[in-house]
Amino acid sequence: MRVSELGEFELIDMISKLIGKPAKDKTILGIGDDSTAWRTDTGIELATIDTLVENVHFTLDTITYHELGWKSLAANVSDIAAMGGIPLYALISLGLPGTTDVDDIKKLYEGMIELTNRHNVTIAGGDVVKAPQLTISVSVTGKATDDKMLTRSAARPGDIIAVTGNLGTSAAGLKMLIGKLKFSEETTSLLRKAHQQPQPRVAEGQMLVQNGVKAAIDLSDGLIGDLGHICRMSRVGANIDIDKVPINPIVKDHFANKALELALVGGEDYELLFTAKPDIIDKVRELIATPITVIGEITREHAGKVLLLDANGNTIDFQKEGFNHFSR
Amino acid sequence: MRVSELGEFELIDMISKLIGKPAKDKTILGIGDDSTAWRTDTGIELATIDTLVENVHFTLDTITYHELGWKSLAANVSDIAAMGGIPLYALISLGLPGTTDVDDIKKLYEGMIELTNRHNVTIAGGDVVKAPQLTISVSVTGKATDDKMLTRSAARPGDIIAVTGNLGTSAAGLKMLIGKLKFSEETTSLLRKAHQQPQPRVAEGQMLVQNGVKAAIDLSDGLIGDLGHICRMSRVGANIDIDKVPINPIVKDHFANKALELALVGGEDYELLFTAKPDIIDKVRELIATPITVIGEITREHAGKVLLLDANGNTIDFQKEGFNHFSR
Numbered sequence: 001m002r003v004s005e006l007g008e009f010e011l012i013d014m015i016s017k018l019i020g021k022p023a024k025d026k027t028i029l030g031i032g033d034d035s036t037a038w039r040t041d042t043g044i045e046l047a048t049i050d051t052l053v054e055n056v057h058f059t060l061d062t063i064t065y066h067e068l069g070w071k072s073l074a075a076n077v078s079d080i081a082a083m084g085g086i087p088l089y090a091l092i093s094l095g096l097p098g099t100t101d102v103d104d105i106k107k108l109y110e111g112m113i114e115l116t117n118r119h120n121v122t123i124a125g126g127d128v129v130k131a132p133q134l135t136i137s138v139s140v141t142g143k144a145t146d147d148k149m150l151t152r153s154a155a156r157p158g159d160i161i162a163v164t165g166n167l168g169t170s171a172a173g174l175k176m177l178i179g180k181l182k183f184s185e186e187t188t189s190l191l192r193k194a195h196q197q198p199q200p201r202v203a204e205g206q207m208l209v210q211n212g213v214k215a216a217i218d219l220s221d222g223l224i225g226d227l228g229h230i231c232r233m234s235r236v237g238a239n240i241d242i243d244k245v246p247i248n249p250i251v252k253d254h255f256a257n258k259a260l261e262l263a264l265v266g267g268e269d270y271e272l273l274f275t276a277k278p279d280i281i282d283k284v285r286e287l288i289a290t291p292i293t294v295i296g297e298i299t300r301e302h303a304g305k306v307l308l309l310d311a312n313g314n315t316i317d318f319q320k321e322g323f324n325h326f327s328r
Numbered sequence: 329m330r331v332s333e334l335g336e337f338e339l340i341d342m343i344s345k346l347i348g349k350p351a352k353d354k355t356i357l358g359i360g361d362d363s364t365a366w367r368t369d370t371g372i373e374l375a376t377i378d379t380l381v382e383n384v385h386f387t388l389d390t391i392t393y394h395e396l397g398w399k400s401l402a403a404n405v406s407d408i409a410a411m412g413g414i415p416l417y418a419l420i421s422l423g424l425p426g427t428t429d430v431d432d433i434k435k436l437y438e439g440m441i442e443l444t445n446r447h448n449v450t451i452a453g454g455d456v457v458k459a460p461q462l463t464i465s466v467s468v469t470g471k472a473t474d475d476k477m478l479t480r481s482a483a484r485p486g487d488i489i490a491v492t493g494n495l496g497t498s499a500a501g502l503k504m505l506i507g508k509l510k511f512s513e514e515t516t517s518l519l520r521k522a523h524q525q526p527q528p529r530v531a532e533g534q535m536l537v538q539n540g541v542k543a544a545i546d547l548s549d550g551l552i553g554d555l556g557h558i559c560r561m562s563r564v565g566a567n568i569d570i571d572k573v574p575i576n577p578i579v580k581d582h583f584a585n586k587a588l589e590l591a592l593v594g595g596e597d598y599e600l601l602f603t604a605k606p607d608i609i610d611k612v613r614e615l616i617a618t619p620i621t622v623i624g625e626i627t628r629e630h631a632g633k634v635l636l637l638d639a640n641g642n643t644i645d646f647q648k649e650g651f652n653h654f655s656r
Binding site: 001002003004006008011012014015018019035036038040041042047048049050051052053055056057089091092093094095096097098099100101102103105106109110112113122123124125126127128129130131132133135137139141 | 329330331332334336339340342343346347363364366368369370375376377378379380381383384385417419420421422423424425426427428429430431433434437438440441450451452453454455456457458459460461463465467469
């Protein structure tokens with residue numbers, strides 16, 4: 001069977017089972033969460049790895065090297081943020097064609113450094129190899145805040161579902177870039193930045209874990225897909241009130257009836273989605289300056305599934321679930 | 329300027345300078361050594377990252393998926409071994425075409441698991457992405473043995489230069505595979521294994537650091553190239569007695585006058601090259617079961633350069649210095 005037939009998540013599942021036995025000895029969380037985690041004498045260490053491939057995950061027609069440097073690190077730092085953790089060190093393995101301009105590599109690293117400086121992360125090492133297209137593998141290590149973690153498996157029936165910031169802005173930015181859509185300078189800049197220089201919610205993740213939140217994920221695949229991961233790993237269901245999903249007014253204005261789809265399946269917003277009891281949600285909404293929006297609730301029913309409800313509480317059929325990296 | 333004109337090591341140097349400032353705050357060793365290292369409350373942590381790209385670093389014509397899994401992890405575990413460290417956790421980011429057979433991915437992970445089981449390393453996490461060709465990024469973290477490390481910058485004039493095992497066997501294996509050379513079953517198996525399933529010298533590295541050795545590197549680029557790294561980073565020179573370079577008799581028999589070249593510039597043996605005062609070398613030769621061969625000495629003269637000497641002490645001109653990944 002081909003990987004494209006099996007699907008990304010089934011492939012990861014197969015790999016998890018293969019390496020499952022030794023992993024259980026020492027690790028707290030193996031493959032399947034945003035980061036992997038293991039206990040040491042002084043606390044819990046976190047680590048994550050991710051690869052961006054030219055013409056699969058980005059094209060140099062629409063992203064600058066500086067932005068690409070930022071984004072490649074932001075995605076990994078966001079994985080640590082999704083655990084409520086403190087990102088500390090980054091390792092970068094760069095694959096590039098011999099024809100690459102040295103100045104472009106300089107810009108790539110400057111973008112990485114801008115992001116790491118903002119989050120007090122140290123680029124500790126890496127390597128450079130030849131490759132037919134630009135390939136950026138980043139590994140970020142960190143530690144858990146106060147020995148506690150946000151995980152995908154801790155959502156419980158009765159939990160409220162909330163998200164930081166707005167959803168769909170990044171996907172709107174991608175649509176603008178690919179479609180070469182012309183908007184005002186301000187709108188163009190906002191949408192471009194949302195897609196190319198996302199802000200990992202590091203401080204927010206740490207405040208969530210410090211205030212009793214236990215379940216979270218960062219929105220990289222899209223709301224439905226990522227909430228689906230939480231549902232499967234927590235063996236719970238989820239109801240989303242689609243009218244409550246926060247969408248930037250600029251996205252609503254410029255993408256009209258497409259805006260909700262962008263918010264539901266768009267991906268790459270790198271906002272945090274988390275679940276907790278109502279009193280905890282109330283507390284963190286007061287403490288965290290970033291806007292937090294309640295969008296639904298965790299249910300005992302329809303475990304593993306995300307239901308979308310309209311204003312009247314009717315279920316909406318929405319086929320597109322997340323982003324299967326191999327099928328498109 | 330293109331990357332191919334600048335050269336791999338100059339590119340790494342440029343990157344080191346770019347990220348140099350923040351790295352100095354927290355890291356003990358940044359880019360430039362086998363692994364990067366930083367101090368924590370409980371000791372020194374080590375981390376390394378490396379990427380193998382199909383048709384650049386390997387071709388599926390000559391390597392099985394099982395061997396590839398082994399080799400991709402062995403290279404990183406060897407980087408930790410070169411620091412005298414204890415490898416602990418591996419993260420794997422896999423890029424692959426959708427057409428890849430799922431069974432092949434299973435074999436790839438089985439190869440990885442065989443290697444990690446042997447060295448008590450846990451595959452703690454990773455991800456899978458789509459890519460136009462098979463791309464394997466591996467990051468391995470570990471810790472320093474007794475808070476001490478082997479580095480590339482600790483060689484001193486008067487040190488003896490020694491290596492574990494034999495050199496050139498891996499390159500001979502590659503020559504056999506590419507040239508489809510026909511040898512006896514035993515020879516074929518030995519050469520193939522040397523190239524496709526190298527043995528990282530983990531236990532040996534730990535014994536070196538425990539017994540007072542301070543300078544080492546693993547032989548991935550080739551003896552001359554890798555010893556050159558030590559010379560530049562330690563600001564010393566090196567003299568190699570070419571007659572002393574250990575070569576497997578099978579390689580001598582089958583590759584005749586090419587055998588020495590394979591041993592000097594072949595690469596990917598993943599043996600350890602180390603330097604220390606004569607009494608320390610004598611001690612570790614007694615303690616370590618793996619054969620250790622003295623091949624030369626570190627000098628104050630011709631700093632940064634490796635000189636090759638024949639049996640009469642005359643210098644030999646050997647142009648090919650190591651393996652510049654971008655120029656061929």
